[in-house]
Amino acid sequence: xxxxIHGMVEKRGAGLWLTHVFMILGVxxxxxxxxxxxxxxxxxxxxxVKPPMPLWPGDQxxxxxxxxxxxxxxxxxxxxxxxxxxxxxxxxxxKIIISxxxxxxxxxFRFPGRNIFFWMIFLxxxxxxxxxxxxxxxxxxxxxxxxxxxxxxxxxxxxATATFLFRQFFLTIPDELAEAARVDGAxxxxxxxxxxxxxxxxxxxxLFVILFIYGWNQYLWPLLITTDPEMNTIVMGIKQMFxxxxxxxxxxxxxxxxxxxxxxxxxxxVSMQRLFIRGLVDSEK
Amino acid sequence: xxxxxxxxxxxxxxxxxAPQVFISAVFFFYPAGQAVWQSLFIPDPFGLSSQYxxxxxxxxxxxDKFYRASFVTTAVFSILVTLCSMIPALFxxxxxxxxxxxxxxxxTLLIWPYAVAPAIAGVLWLFMFNTRVGVxxxxxxxxxxxxxxVLNGGEAMGLVVxxxxxxxxxxxxxxxxxxxxxxxxxxxxxxxxxxxRFWRRFWTIVLPLxxxxxxxxxxxxxxxxFFETFGVIHTITSGGPQQSTTVLVYKVFSDGxxxxxxxxxxxxxxxxxxxxxxxxxxQFKFVEKRVHY
Numbered sequence: 001x002x003x004x005i006h007g008m009v010e011k012r013g014a015g016l017w018l019t020h021v022f023m024i025l026g027v028x029x030x031x032x033x034x035x036x037x038x039x040x041x042x043x044x045x046x047x048x049v050k051p052p053m054p055l056w057p058g059d060q061x062x063x064x065x066x067x068x069x070x071x072x073x074x075x076x077x078x079x080x081x082x083x084x085x086x087x088x089x090x091x092x093x094x095k096i097i098i099s100x101x102x103x104x105x106x107x108x109f110r111f112p113g114r115n116i117f118f119w120m121i122f123l124x125x126x127x128x129x130x131x132x133x134x135x136x137x138x139x140x141x142x143x144x145x146x147x148x149x150x151x152x153x154x155x156x157x158x159x160a161t162a163t164f165l166f167r168q169f170f171l172t173i174p175d176e177l178a179e180a181a182r183v184d185g186a187x188x189x190x191x192x193x194x195x196x197x198x199x200x201x202x203x204x205x206x207l208f209v210i211l212f213i214y215g216w217n218q219y220l221w222p223l224l225i226t227t228d229p230e231m232n233t234i235v236m237g238i239k240q241m242f243x244x245x246x247x248x249x250x251x252x253x254x255x256x257x258x259x260x261x262x263x264x265x266x267x268x269x270v271s272m273q274r275l276f277i278r279g280l281v282d283s284e285k
Numbered sequence: 286x287x288x289x290x291x292x293x294x295x296x297x298x299x300x301x302x303a304p305q306v307f308i309s310a311v312f313f314f315y316p317a318g319q320a321v322w323q324s325l326f327i328p329d330p331f332g333l334s335s336q337y338x339x340x341x342x343x344x345x346x347x348x349d350k351f352y353r354a355s356f357v358t359t360a361v362f363s364i365l366v367t368l369c370s371m372i373p374a375l376f377x378x379x380x381x382x383x384x385x386x387x388x389x390x391x392x393t394l395l396i397w398p399y400a401v402a403p404a405i406a407g408v409l410w411l412f413m414f415n416t417r418v419g420v421x422x423x424x425x426x427x428x429x430x431x432x433x434x435v436l437n438g439g440e441a442m443g444l445v446v447x448x449x450x451x452x453x454x455x456x457x458x459x460x461x462x463x464x465x466x467x468x469x470x471x472x473x474x475x476x477x478x479x480x481x482r483f484w485r486r487f488w489t490i491v492l493p494l495x496x497x498x499x500x501x502x503x504x505x506x507x508x509x510x511f512f513e514t515f516g517v518i519h520t521i522t523s524g525g526p527q528q529s530t531t532v533l534v535y536k537v538f539s540d541g542x543x544x545x546x547x548x549x550x551x552x553x554x555x556x557x558x559x560x561x562x563x564x565x566x567x568q569f570k571f572v573e574k575r576v577h578y
Contacts, residue, residue, distance in 0.1 A: 019383050026377045027394045030454060033409040034397065036420060040412065051423040098304040105301035108292050117302060124313050125565075134541040134550050135319035136312060158312040163305060175288060188292040217402035219516035224542065235402045239520050251418060258405050265400035270393060277459055 034262070041065065041256035048251045060252065068256040073241040077257050080234040083152075083226075084216055085264070087233055090153040091215035092208050095162050100200065103166035104192050108178065121160035121167075137224055147228045156214075156221060162207055169203050170196065206279030209272050213265045234261040320558070323551035335548070342552035351528060352536070352553075359511065359532040362446060366510040369450035371502055374457030375495075379487065381458075382465040392462065399455035403448075404516030410448035411521045434522065438529030441522045445530050448521060449514040457502050464498040465491070508564055511557075533557055 036055075040048055043058035068077045102121075106114055136155050145151030173196065181191040222236040232240060238257055242249050269276050324342055328335040346352045377395065381388040398406070413421045414434060422432040434440040468491055476486045492499075515534050518524060524531035524539060531539065537557065541550030 016384075019380050020387070022380045023377065023384070023391050026373070026380070027391060030395060030398060030451070033406070033413060033451065034401070036413060037409050048418050051418055052420050053418065055420075098308065102302040102305040105298035107288055109294070109298035109301075110291055111295040111298045114298075117306070120306075120309065120314075124309055132313075132316045132320050132554060133538065134547060134554070135316035135323065137542075138319070139312060139316055154308060155312040158309045160305065160309065171288070178288070178292075182292075188294075188297060191292075213400060217404075217516075219402065219404040219519070220538065223519075235404050235516070238408055239404065248417075251412070254408070255412065258408050261405050262401045265402070266397055269396055269400040273393065273396065276396075277463070280456070280459065 034259075037255045037258050040251055041259050043252060045248075045250065045252055049248060064252040064256045065260070068253045068260065072257070073250060073253065075229040075232060075237070077234065077237075077260055079230060080232050080237040080257075081260065081264075083149075083231060084233040084235065084261075086149055087152045087218070087222070088212045088215035088264075090149060091156050092211035094153060095157040095211055096204055096207060098157065099160065099162035099166050100197070100204075102160075103163050103170055104196060106163075107167055107170040108188060108191075121163050124159040125161055125164060133220065133224065140225055146225050147231045151225050152222060152231075152233070153215075156218065162211070165207065166200065166203065169200060173199060202275070202278070205272070206275045209268055209276045210279040212268055216265050317558075320551045320554040323547055324555045327548045338548070342548045343556070346549060346552055346556070351531075354528065355531050355533055355536050358442075358528075358530065362442065362449075362514075362530070362532055363507050363510040365442075365446040366449045366453070366514070367503060367506040369446055370453035370506055371457050371499075374454045375461050377454070378458050378461035378465055379491075381462055388462075392459070395458050396455050398452040399459075401452055402516060403452065403514055404520050406448050406452050407445075407517040407520030410444060410451070410517075414444055436526055438526055441526055441530050445514070445518050445521050449510060449517045453506060453509060457506070460498055460502055461495065464495050468494050504564060504567060508561075511560070511564075533560075 039055060039057050040053065041064050042061040043054060044060050047053055047058065070076050070078065072080075102117075105111070106118060140146060140151045140155060143151075145154075177195050178191060181195060186194070217235055218233070219236050222233045223239075226232050226236070229237075229240070234257065238254060238261060241254050241257065323335075325337060325339060326335040327338050327342065377391075381391050384391075401409075411419075413419050414432060416422060416433050416435055419432075425432045432440060434444045472490060472494075473486060476490055481489065511532070512534055514532070515538065518530055518532065518535050519538075522530045524535050533553065534557070537550050537553045540546045540553065544550075
């Protein structure tokens with residue numbers, strides 16, 4: 001009986017195959033732009049500018065990628081990759097550290113101004129950097145932080161999303177643990193290092209994945225504050241590789257750069273899929 | 286919710302929150318305050334002094350036909366992006382949910398585009414539809430359709446919508462799939478015994494049970510299309526042709542940095558601030574309280 005009902009709900013036979021066909025079609029359609037970029041990064045410029053371009057990879061992979069990595073258009077892509085890496089890791093690590101500390105303070109202490117601080121956090125959740133770009137730009141320029149890693153990183157860790165998440169998590173840590181620590185004569189920081197931080201490991205890792213991608217994929221902010229090509233990040237640098245005016249873009253190199261720009265975040269997402277999904281659900285809900 | 290057990294002292298917590306307070310004060314509250322402040326002034330053409338004008342910037346904006354057009358563009362764009370990313374995602378999630386084996390493999394494959402930055406997605410789609418070298422535009426040409434998003438506003442809008450929605454399909458798929466997996470099997474099986482076929486079960490049972498996720502995704506996707514699609518629009522159309530893809534966030538950028546009109550740009554920031562506030566309230570009202578039917 002149970003088996004029959006099962007058969008009515010989960011499809012078998014023709015229905016099952018049809019479902020697979022739909023899924024495969026969906027995956028193919030979604031993958032097509034990436035595939036095309038990959039193909040374009042393995043053929044020569046003449047093959048692309050005389051449409052239609054081939055749909056199967058050519059033999060120029062090494063030439064195009066080494067050209068992109070070591071000479072690029074304005075600046076070698078290697079430089080942009082390093083900049084992106086520093087920015088993404090800086091944002092992820094910086095935000096995690098400051099928010100672990102402040103979430104610990106608001107959960108485990110009662111201090112004057114605690115409520116104001118909590119409302120401050122709430123406010124910052126609402127305003128993406130896109131909305132306050134002009135004045136933020138002026139602040140960063142005033143500090144002389146244009147074309148610097150500090151300028152790339154600090155304005156993007158100013159929102160308190162992570163603090164809010166850690167606060168929610170710390171509230172679920174059983175009171176007995178803090179009680180025990182206090183009875184044993186351990187101070188607050190001892191408790192923080194020996195209990196709170198180890199318990200937050202999974203949350204920290206999940207948040208790291210989300211923040212790394214957030215930082216890596218930034219576009220508008222690096223576009224504004226890195227006027228020196230040496231400081232360009234890869235995601236914003238690609239647009240700078242298009243020639244102004246009517247010149248033909250160096251498509252193979254641009255597409256090789258696009259592929260290089262997606263490799264690190266794709267590796268992070270696919271290899272840490274479980275953590276990533278958990279991080280997504282936690283940070284949005 | 287409060288902790289029963291707390292530690293004593295006030296200088297230690299003050300020290301702990303200091304970095305966060307400092308960074309948000311300098312890079313968040315001060316600039317946000319500046320945006321509000323500057324929106325009340327008009328700087329002279331040389332940027333040497335500025336004159337207090339009250340709400341004139343806002344009055345000017347709201348009567349400016351380009352700004353009002355930008356509001357409409359943003360609304361059309363957000364609705365289209367939300368629909369184009371949620372419907373395919375729901376369809377794929379429903380399909381994946383019917384599979385007993387292999388859904389994990391599809392999930393891994395479908396997750397990819399989420400990791401691709403909006404600006405890169407813009408470059409990929411621009412490449413496919415490029416008027417000179419694009420594969421898709423070339424085949425469209427063979428079919429007798431002359432694709433030119435550089436001149437045709439409607440086509441430009443279509444292209445930025447698809448490019449923006451593409452990466453979001455992965456995101457929405459993950460949430461729909463997780464929600465579908467959480468639908469109790471017993472309910473579905475009971476309906477199946479009563480003779481309800483797949484699509485009937487979907488419309489009458491599954492979809493209503495998905496409503497909290499759907500509402501949540503609606504809000505999140507609208508917020509996404511408002512604020513995170515700048516990269517797509519900047520790489521593909523730069524707001525053109527004739528401002529047909531200039532959404533509000535793009536206009537803050539182009540008036541503030543390209544046009545150097547700080548007063549107007551700040552006033553636009555303030556208006557956006559209200560829009561975000563409104564969306565946040567909607568999100569809390571509908572999503573946090575979990576709509577269930």
